Amino acid sequence: MSVKKSAIISIVGKPNVGKSTLLNRLVGTKIAIVSNKPQTTRTRITGVVTKGDCQFVFQDTPGLHKPRSRLGDYMVKVVNDTVTDVDIAAMVVDPVPHIGPAEQELMERMKQYRMPSVLVINKIDTVKNEDLLAVIAAYSEAHTWDAVVPLSAKTGENCDILFEEFEKFAIEGPQLFPDDMLCDQPERQLVAEIIREKMLRNLEREVPHGTAVAVEQMRERDDGLMNIAATIYCEKNSHKGIIIGKQGAMLRKIGAEARKDIEELLDTRVYLQLWVKVKEGWRNNQYQMRNFGYENE
Structure with a gap:
């Protein structure tokens, strides 16, 4: 089946919430490095997944943080540029009912550019259902989300649901990347x-x-x-x-x-x-x- 539509999705969030782990899980292979230290990702990495007649183009970004060097300034610029030039913004958060300044800033940008936004609550394998409800309530009060998907990037739980939500915002048009391409990095x-x-x-x-x-x-x-x-x-x-x-x-x-x-x-x-x-x-x-x-x- 030939590709008839595509969706460009920016994966954003504060450092160390599992953005790169999620990208690797969605693409099905390791294209983004992962560590437990913040600011592991320094630049924008594009992962490509072709499913049926839809091509998903994911952009993993550095965690939004307060820069302390020219490199830090560059990393923050990558995040800001990516949020403004995509079809969907997927904000990845930890399963805690506390909204920090990085999340506030990202939600403001989503409102400013009126873009479809999906809340991805990661690491659900580490919390109870009742705790998860408190997280959903806190973020739903702060922003109007087009979808909320609790998942585990580590185990893959609910990642199929995320694809279903993203496909709703896919745009008809020509194929962006070859079928067998997984990443834009040399x-x-x-x-x-x-x-x-x-x-x-x-x-x-x-x-x-x-x-x-x-x-x-x-x-x-x-x-x-x-x-x-x-x-x-x-x-x-x-x-x-x-x-x-x-x-x-x-x-x-x-x-x-x-x-x-x-x-x-x-x-x-x-x-x-x-x-x-x-x-x-x-x-x-x-x-x-x-x-x-x-x-x-």
Whole structure:
């Protein structure tokens, strides 16, 4: 069946509510990195799902937060731009009956642009039904939602209902992406993000937030092995030491975990080489940010 309609959906919310986990669940494969640290997602990632005659285009965005650097300003701009240029805004929230400033700001934008909005209450596998009712009541009082869908991105519960709600707002028109396309990010960017995810999961405090990854080489050898060389950039010499670890132990751990996910992504065996370099203050340097793909010309 050919695609006859499409819906562009922005997945928004404060940091750490499960937006990237939800995107991966909806697309059916890992295209967005996930960690329990806020501001894991730095840029807009597009996931594509083609179901029957409808194509769903999902945009995962950084969590809305108070920026403290040029990189932070860029991340907030990504959220604001995405909310204004889509068919549907899906706001993901934790299952607690408290509305914070990030949610208030996003709801104001939805009202301002009069766009269809769906409230997605995530992590329902962690709460009782009566607690869920209090969450629905609090958000229903604050905003007029076109749909409210409680679900679990972790288990997949009710994700099929979310697709049904999104399809109601699909617009007739030409197909936006090829049938077999799942993500708009080039393989190099996905590889770099996987390496950054492993740092977020293994390193403490502020260290991983000051890192960026550049994939210098991806080359397939005659024996089918994929050679990948990547450089991890950090802001301080002390951070470089932490990333490398005692006798290189931490860097080896990051590399081993990243290689496993990269092999799954590329469906081939991988030889991964990692280096660590210091670039002081890169998060406030427009030129360096552009090099890492975080700011447009």
